[in-house]
Amino acid sequence: MAIHEKSLIRPENLSTHDNLVIDGVDVSGDWSTFIHSRVVSDYNEALEEEISALPGGEFIHRCWQCGSCTNSCTVNAENPDFNPRYWIYLIRMGMESELLRDKDIIWQCVSCNKCTSACPRDVVPEAVMKATGHWLELKGHTAPSNSTIFDDVFTDQVIKHGKIEDGEVMIDFMKKSKQPLFQDWFVQMFKQMIKGFPVLSLMKMGWSTVFHPKTKGWAKARDAINEHIEEEHAIQRKALGLDTAE
Amino acid sequence: MTTLFDKEDRKKKYKKVAYYPGCALEGTAQSYDKSTRAVGKALGLELVDVKNWNCCGAMEVKNIDPEIQTYLSSRVMSNAVNENKQDVVMAPCNGCYHNLKKAEYDISNKEKSKQVVEKISAKAGHKAYQEGEIETIHALDWIKFGFGEEELKEKIKGGLKGLKVANYYGCMYTRPRHIFPEKDQGGDSESTSKPHYMDDLLAIAGAENVEFPLKTACCGGAHTLSDSDMSTKLVLNILEAAEAAGAEVIATECPTCHSGLEMHQIRALKRLSKNTNVKVIYFTQLLGMAMGLSPRKVGLHANVSDSMKFVKQKGIA
Numbered sequence: 001m002a003i004h005e006k007s008l009i010r011p012e013n014l015s016t017h018d019n020l021v022i023d024g025v026d027v028s029g030d031w032s033t034f035i036h037s038r039v040v041s042d043y044n045e046a047l048e049e050e051i052s053a054l055p056g057g058e059f060i061h062r063c064w065q066c067g068s069c070t071n072s073c074t075v076n077a078e079n080p081d082f083n084p085r086y087w088i089y090l091i092r093m094g095m096e097s098e099l100l101r102d103k104d105i106i107w108q109c110v111s112c113n114k115c116t117s118a119c120p121r122d123v124v125p126e127a128v129m130k131a132t133g134h135w136l137e138l139k140g141h142t143a144p145s146n147s148t149i150f151d152d153v154f155t156d157q158v159i160k161h162g163k164i165e166d167g168e169v170m171i172d173f174m175k176k177s178k179q180p181l182f183q184d185w186f187v188q189m190f191k192q193m194i195k196g197f198p199v200l201s202l203m204k205m206g207w208s209t210v211f212h213p214k215t216k217g218w219a220k221a222r223d224a225i226n227e228h229i230e231e232e233h234a235i236q237r238k239a240l241g242l243d244t245a246e
Numbered sequence: 247m248t249t250l251f252d253k254e255d256r257k258k259k260y261k262k263v264a265y266y267p268g269c270a271l272e273g274t275a276q277s278y279d280k281s282t283r284a285v286g287k288a289l290g291l292e293l294v295d296v297k298n299w300n301c302c303g304a305m306e307v308k309n310i311d312p313e314i315q316t317y318l319s320s321r322v323m324s325n326a327v328n329e330n331k332q333d334v335v336m337a338p339c340n341g342c343y344h345n346l347k348k349a350e351y352d353i354s355n356k357e358k359s360k361q362v363v364e365k366i367s368a369k370a371g372h373k374a375y376q377e378g379e380i381e382t383i384h385a386l387d388w389i390k391f392g393f394g395e396e397e398l399k400e401k402i403k404g405g406l407k408g409l410k411v412a413n414y415y416g417c418m419y420t421r422p423r424h425i426f427p428e429k430d431q432g433g434d435s436e437s438t439s440k441p442h443y444m445d446d447l448l449a450i451a452g453a454e455n456v457e458f459p460l461k462t463a464c465c466g467g468a469h470t471l472s473d474s475d476m477s478t479k480l481v482l483n484i485l486e487a488a489e490a491a492g493a494e495v496i497a498t499e500c501p502t503c504h505s506g507l508e509m510h511q512i513r514a515l516k517r518l519s520k521n522t523n524v525k526v527i528y529f530t531q532l533l534g535m536a537m538g539l540s541p542r543k544v545g546l547h548a549n550v551s552d553s554m555k556f557v558k559q560k561g562i563a
Contacts, residue, residue, distance in 0.1 A: 074464040074466075078480070108473055110469050110480070113417055113421035114464070116421065116422040127312075134309075146471075150472045151310055154306035155306055158306075162300035167273065177471075185512050217371075218300070225366060228314065228365070229311050
């Protein structure tokens with residue numbers, strides 16, 4: 001019998017024999033396809049606890065697997081492999097090696113909060129996705145994603161000056177994520193922008209790039225914020241069994 | 247926390263409000279700032295800029311530390327209360343509006359958020375924001391209730407002449423719903439599943455609002471640069487759905503959505519050879535022009551999406 005929904009089974013777990021005769025009966029071809037059973041033996045019992053220790057992961061234990069998050073997910077509609085419900089399941093079961101198969105797409109959550117609005121258990125799946133992304137990076141399973149690089153560039157500016165300047169964030173991010181700034185679409189957008197843009201506004205924007213907009217008397221807030229973040233990050237690293245020095 | 251609507255009360259309260267433009271409205275979204283101020287002025291509503299404001303944290307700081315984001319937003323509210331002596335703060339940017347609302351929710355409901363805000367405010371040398379001290383509103387609330395819909399009808403000169411508009415609200419204006427306790431209360435309150443405030447205002451301005459299913463879809467704004475291919479796909483969905491619904495213009499109320507739509511409209515053409523002609527215009531620009539303000543007065547020439555010729559052809563300007 002043909003296997004229904006073959007797409008749900010990983011290709012390496014399917015085997016089909018081109019020439020196979022058993023007891024004189026030819027069983028070659030598609031109809032005799034076998035599915036290898038999966039054996040998971042490397043449970044990481046600490047996985048749920050570790051992700052719960054990161055900001056946003058606190059409420060993962062509430063999940064009852066209804067699937068409202070995946071059903072409402074913006075990214076899932078574009079890429080069916082992006083599956084918050086499944087990842088929450090894997091984390092709670094401690095199936096780390098299964099989770100790592102998707103390590104390069106988890107960061108793609110766009111924070112639209114549809115899942116958080118839909119979730120009947122207040123798991124805040126959006127924040128769980130962020131916590132999982134951070135866990136992957138802190139544990140060294142992935143390099144910092146573009147999303148993390150952008151968050152860092154943006155947050156650095158806010159902490160330093162109290163405000164951001166969008167041109168500077170963009171230039172700094174493109175440099176740090178190793179993307180060329182002057183791509184075809186960017187050049188086109190820039191052309192359209194300066195065509196109609198009032199000279200005064202352009203000067204204002206140019207001025208802001210050189211002389212960054214600042215919140216007055218920000219130094220004390222800056223130091224207090226840095227101190228808090230250092231403390232929190234040290235606690236998180238300890239919970240993950242990592243060196244407390246970053 | 248006001249959850250029930252008293253129109254007269256709101257009208258008095260919103261007449262003069264603290265104004266929090268935020269970083270985007272001083273940078274790439276100057277036309278939103280310009281048109282918001284111009285419309286306010288024409289309607290006789292007063293804006294007092296929040297003194298020495300800072301960034302609300304946008305969609306990024308929370309990923310480094312959620313309590314720091316709450317602190318940043320709380321400082322803005324604290325300044326509006328203690329420096330400006332206002333009890334209402336208006337933010338036209340969905341991101342700022344959302345973060346101020348979220349900070350209010352977190353300070354009222356999460357012990358840790360409250361503690362961190364108290365701690366850092368003390369070290370930074372200003373009064374810590376206390377729950378319920380200020381009401382955060384969007385530019386939509388400000389115009390709809392501060393000026394009033396009946397009164398707005400009399401201010402329309404020329405109007406939008408049946409312009410077909412798809413009203414696009416984005417994510418941050420309605421989600422997650424628990425941070426907006428005043429929404430979904432029936433009567434005149436806003437709906438989180440089918441928001442209508444922008445539709446209401448533009449209908450008064452003479453637009454023909456099309457039935458647009460992607461009102462609260464996501465434009466991928468958080469990853470507009472870090473995952474551009476995904477953002478382009480998401481924006482293209484919105485642009486194509488608007489065109490399929492018969493819209494000539496997408497009206498926006500968020501600088502991130504607006505610049506995302508403009509940027510990825512170009513990127514979709516360059517990378518996916520998908521051409522869309524629907525215009526992207528801030529709702530304040532449309533409203534201003536309907537009231538007889540010139541396109542330049544509302545900063546239409548400063549949009550990336552070139553609509554100057556379009557509005558002339560339509561006889562709006």
